[in-house]
Amino acid sequence: MEATVSNTGTEGKVWGGGNKPLKASYGKMMMWFFILSDALTFSGFLAAYGFSRFKFIDSWPIADEVYNHFPGSHGDNPMYFVALMTFILIASSVTMVLAVDAGHHNNKKKTTFYMFLTIIGGAIFLGSQAWEWTNFIKGTHGAVETKGGQILQFVDGHKKDSHGKLLRVSVEDFAKVSHKERVQHKSKNGLWFVSEPALPKYSVQDIVTGFNSHSNLAVRTQEIIPNIERLKASENPADVTKAERFERMYVNADKTGQKGVLTRAESEKALKDAVVYVKGANLVHNEYGNRLFGDFFFFITGFHGFHVFSGVVINVIIFFNIILGTYERRKNNYEMVEKVGLYWHFVDLVWVFVFTFFYLV
Amino acid sequence: MAHDHGHTEHKLAIFRGRLKFKSNVQKIWGVLIFLSLVTIVEVGLGIYKPSFLVDNYFVGMKYLNWVFIILTIVKAYYIAWDFMHLRDEKSSLRRAVVWTAVFLICYLIFILLQEGTYIEDVKTNGYVKWNF
Numbered sequence: 001m002e003a004t005v006s007n008t009g010t011e012g013k014v015w016g017g018g019n020k021p022l023k024a025s026y027g028k029m030m031m032w033f034f035i036l037s038d039a040l041t042f043s044g045f046l047a048a049y050g051f052s053r054f055k056f057i058d059s060w061p062i063a064d065e066v067y068n069h070f071p072g073s074h075g076d077n078p079m080y081f082v083a084l085m086t087f088i089l090i091a092s093s094v095t096m097v098l099a100v101d102a103g104h105h106n107n108k109k110k111t112t113f114y115m116f117l118t119i120i121g122g123a124i125f126l127g128s129q130a131w132e133w134t135n136f137i138k139g140t141h142g143a144v145e146t147k148g149g150q151i152l153q154f155v156d157g158h159k160k161d162s163h164g165k166l167l168r169v170s171v172e173d174f175a176k177v178s179h180k181e182r183v184q185h186k187s188k189n190g191l192w193f194v195s196e197p198a199l200p201k202y203s204v205q206d207i208v209t210g211f212n213s214h215s216n217l218a219v220r221t222q223e224i225i226p227n228i229e230r231l232k233a234s235e236n237p238a239d240v241t242k243a244e245r246f247e248r249m250y251v252n253a254d255k256t257g258q259k260g261v262l263t264r265a266e267s268e269k270a271l272k273d274a275v276v277y278v279k280g281a282n283l284v285h286n287e288y289g290n291r292l293f294g295d296f297f298f299f300i301t302g303f304h305g306f307h308v309f310s311g312v313v314i315n316v317i318i319f320f321n322i323i324l325g326t327y328e329r330r331k332n333n334y335e336m337v338e339k340v341g342l343y344w345h346f347v348d349l350v351w352v353f354v355f356t357f358f359y360l361v
Numbered sequence: 362m363a364h365d366h367g368h369t370e371h372k373l374a375i376f377r378g379r380l381k382f383k384s385n386v387q388k389i390w391g392v393l394i395f396l397s398l399v400t401i402v403e404v405g406l407g408i409y410k411p412s413f414l415v416d417n418y419f420v421g422m423k424y425l426n427w428v429f430i431i432l433t434i435v436k437a438y439y440i441a442w443d444f445m446h447l448r449d450e451k452s453s454l455r456r457a458v459v460w461t462a463v464f465l466i467c468y469l470i471f472i473l474l475q476e477g478t479y480i481e482d483v484k485t486n487g488y489v490k491w492n493f
Contacts, residue, residue, distance in 0.1 A: 022454040032458055043466045047473040054477030055484070064407075083404040087397065094393045097444050101385050227416075238486065257415065345444040349437055356433040360407050361426045 025332075031339045035346045038307075042350050045300050046357055052292045059222040061289035062259065063359050069135045076161070082359045085128045086351065089308075092121025093348040100341045103334025108322065111334055115319045118344065122312040129305045136297065139280025142171035143287040144207060146273040151289050153220040154211070155261055157251070166252065166261050169217060171277065174210040175202045200277040208271050218251065219267035222289045223260040228253055297358065304354055307347045314340050372448050375439070392443045399432050421478070 013019075022029065053060050064078035071081070099114035143153045154174070155166040180203065187195040211217055231243035247253045250260040262270055278285045286294035318340050321327060327334045373388050374381045375395075382388035406414070406425060414425035442448040447455045 021451075022457075023451050024454055032454070036458055036462055039462050040465055040469075043462075043469055047466075047469045050470065051473040051477040054474050055480045057478075057481055058485070079404050079407050083400060086400055090393065090396050090400070093440070093444050094389055097389045097446075098386065100446075101389070342445055345440055348444070349440045352433055352436050352440065356403075356429050360403060360429045 025335065027335065027339050028342070031342045035342060038346065039350075042300075042303075042353070045296075045303065046353060049296045049300060049357060052290075052296065056290050056292075058224050058226065059290065060224075061222075061293050062224075063361075065259075066136070066288045067132070067359060069132075071131065079359065081128070081132065082355060085125060085132075086355050088121055088125050088128065089348050089351050092118050092125065093345050095121060096341045096344045100334070100338045103327070103337040106328075106333060108325070108328060111337060112319065112322050115315060115322060115337070119312060119315045119319060122308055122315065122344075126305065126308055126312065129301065129308070133298075133301075136294075137280050137282070139287045140170070141168045141287065142277065142279040144171075144204060144271070144274040145276050145278050145285055146270070147275050148273070149291060150273075151222055151278065151287060152270055152274060153259075153287070155218050155220045157216050157218045157261075157264075164252075164255060165258055166218070166220070168220070171202060171207055171210075171279070174214050174217060175206045176210045176213070177202065178206055178209070201279070202277045204271075204274045204277065207274070207277060211271060212268075215264070217267070218264060219262045219270050221260050221262060221270070223250075225250065225253060225256055225258050225260050227256045300354060301358070304347070304350055307350065311340075311344050311347050315344065370449075371446070375443065388443065392439050396436055396439060399436050403429060403432055 024032070067082060068076045068078045069081060070077035095114045095117040099111050099118060102110035102114055141153060143151045145151055154169045154171060156169045157166060159167040161167060182199065184199050185191075185194065185196045187193065225246060226242075228243050228246060231239045231246075234240060246260070249262055249266050251263050252258055252261045276285070278287045280287060281294040281297075283295055283298060285291065288294065318336060321336070322334070327336055330336075371385045371388070373383070373385065375388070375392065380391070382391055406428060410425065414428060415423055417424045419427055441459070447458070
């Protein structure tokens with residue numbers, strides 16, 4: 001299988017060519033090249049995420065409040081589902097190493113079996129990600145967006161969880177739906193070359209009316225409560241002013257690290273700037289907070305999910321090739337399994353970082 | 362080129378030789394258990410958020426976030442070294458892959474986070490209005 005190389009008299013010398021100083025075949029080297037460049041692509045994305053996050057450090061959404069779903073259970077379950085996804089991916093990585101190992105021992109049966117398990121693991125992971133996306137897109141409570149792109153969420157001023165955090169209220173629970181003249185413009189019953197996206201379920205007026213008739217409600221802003229005591233003790237007069245502003249505006253100014261809940265009067269004032277009702281997320285609006293948050297979520301987890309998907313497709317191809325005996329005939333200890341294995345582990349490696357930066361940090 | 366690769370001999374010790382395995386398959390399961398333990402610790406810390414780790418900062422970041430990032434790098438190390446068997450490769454290949462990534466990524470992170478912090482500073486203490 002070796003290409004014919006004319007003798008140059010330098011065989012065996014490191015810089016002479018015709019030898020393999022890194023003791024890796026061409027295919028494996030190329031896979032490492034690809035993985036390295038892809039790793040840099042992903043670091044670019046994650047570093048950009050970090051950039052936006054540091055830019056909006058005092059108003060970024062809190063991950064635990066966004067990803068808190070678990071199949072078959074209602075209420076607040078942060079972390080468990082992504083932790084499960086991480087285990088699934090690591091487990092499928094393990095079956096992949098076992099397949100590579102079985103391949104090195106030229107054990108066709110075992111290689112086939114472990115490749116099969118790896119494919120199943122990948123498929124379960126993709127399904128979990130689809131479920132995660134569905135929850136993210138559908139949203140839970142709904143919110144309003146202001147002229148300046150700020151998200152205002154609603155809480156019940158009387159209901160607290162065990163950490164003293166005011167519980168969120170769905171817009172659907174209090175908004176008063178009014179009769180509307182305006183209907184969605186569809187190309188079939190209007191100008192055929194013009195169409196518009198679905199109208200929001202509630203107008204801002206519906207929400208404000210509902211809000212005014214429920215005196216227990218309050219608005220929660222994107223701002224995260226800083227350590228007020230530390231600000232007050234600061235030498236800088238700007239910090240003291242900031243602390244005073246927080247104590248004046250927010251009812252939970254003592255709860256460092258929580259999202260600020262406005263007083264009733266401030267809430268009514270804030271709602272005057274509201275322009276649109278937002279439920280769930282798309283690439284323009286999301287009910288969780290900063291607009292960029294949704295974009296980064298879709299882009300980075302989507303790009304990773306696309307990698308997992310291509311990994312599964314490649315694994316399926318390799319799986320059938322193993323069954324057909326292609327690699328047995330090549331007599332190179334199933335090196336193709338090893339190469340696709342490198343890619344599969346890389347996808348796992350990226351997920352470890354996505355997990356940290358989206359869900360933990 | 363039929364038999365000059367395949368790494369039939371594996372380096373079977375992890376934790377700098379403190380933990381030795383009898384076979385490659387055993388090492389794989391050992392690494393899985395270790396990675397799972399690290400993930401459980403991460404999830405546990407993420408749920409309970411000990412106040413000591415949340416309230417104290419080091420270089421502008423909470424202790425807790427430092428713990429998460431360090432544990433992530435630990436996990437990445439074992440995935441690359443044992444699952445991607447960099448441990449069994451020649452050190453020149455290993456270094457070519459790892460140091461290239463480490464240098465470029467450190468540079469990227471420094472530039473972007475530095476700039477993000479600066480913009481945040483202008484936004485909060487400068488002339489850009491926050492609530493409009």
